[in-house]
Amino acid sequence: MTEPDPRDDSRLGLTVTHRRYVPYAHAHYGGALVDGAYTLGLFGDVATEVAIVMDGDEGLLAGYSEVSFLGPVRAGDVLEATCEVVRIGRRSRELRCTARVVARAEPERGPSAAAVLDPPLPVVEATATLVVPTP
Numbered sequence: 001m002t003e004p005d006p007r008d009d010s011r012l013g014l015t016v017t018h019r020r021y022v023p024y025a026h027a028h029y030g031g032a033l034v035d036g037a038y039t040l041g042l043f044g045d046v047a048t049e050v051a052i053v054m055d056g057d058e059g060l061l062a063g064y065s066e067v068s069f070l071g072p073v074r075a076g077d078v079l080e081a082t083c084e085v086v087r088i089g090r091r092s093r094e095l096r097c098t099a100r101v102v103a104r105a106e107p108e109r110g111p112s113a114a115a116v117l118d119p120p121l122p123v124v125e126a127t128a129t130l131v132v133p134t135p
Contacts, residue, residue, distance in 0.1 A: 009088050016049045017082040018042065019102065027075035032105075034073045039124045040064070042081040043097045047130050050083050050095060059132040062092070071123040076105025080120060083128070092131050099124040 020042060028035045044061045051059030073079065080102045087094035100120035106113040 011054055011088060012085055014050065014054060014085045015082060016046050016053065017080060018046050018049070019078060019080050022073060022075055022077045022079060024075040031072075032075040034075060034077075036067075036069050036073075036124065039073055039079065039081065039099045040067070040126070042079060042099065043083060043124075043126060043128060046081050046083045046097070047095055047128060050085060050093065051130055051132055054085070054093065055132040055135075057132055059093075059130050062129045062131045065127045065129065067124070067126040069124055071101070071121055073099075073101065073123050074104065076107070076114065077101045078103035079123070091134055092129055095128045095130055097124075097126040097128050098122065 022034055022038065024032065026034050026038055047061045048058050051057055078101070079099055081097065081099045083095040083097045085093050086096045100122050101117055102120045103114055103116045106115055
């Protein structure tokens with residue numbers, strides 16, 4: 001009997017997206033910059049939902065094999081974080097994670113001014129490994 005081809009798994013390509021407003025309380029550096037760990041934490045939340053949807057368990061985000069910080073995240077941003085399943089193992093799932101700024105504060109226009117960014121601004125890309133319990 002032949003093993004099924006893992007590339008034929010219908011769960012490949014499963015994509016989950018969260019959006020979150022970045023509060024000013026998270027500004028850590030000059031220019032209202034937010035540290036990179038903020039976005040990695042958001043990826044962890046999205047990966048948890050991926051595990052729940054795929055496996056009925058929260059799983060564990062075991063690590064990142066690659067992280068690229070492409071642009072700044074600032075307080076007042078609205079971030080969109082997406083994780084897509086790109087490989088499925090027996091207990092692991094490889095995720096392609098991306099974060100984009102979809103809206104940004106514009107304090108130069110006024111204290112509560114903001115604008116939607118079209119197109120969104122890519123700020124972080126990562127490859128993550130998610131581990132789930134043995135079925």
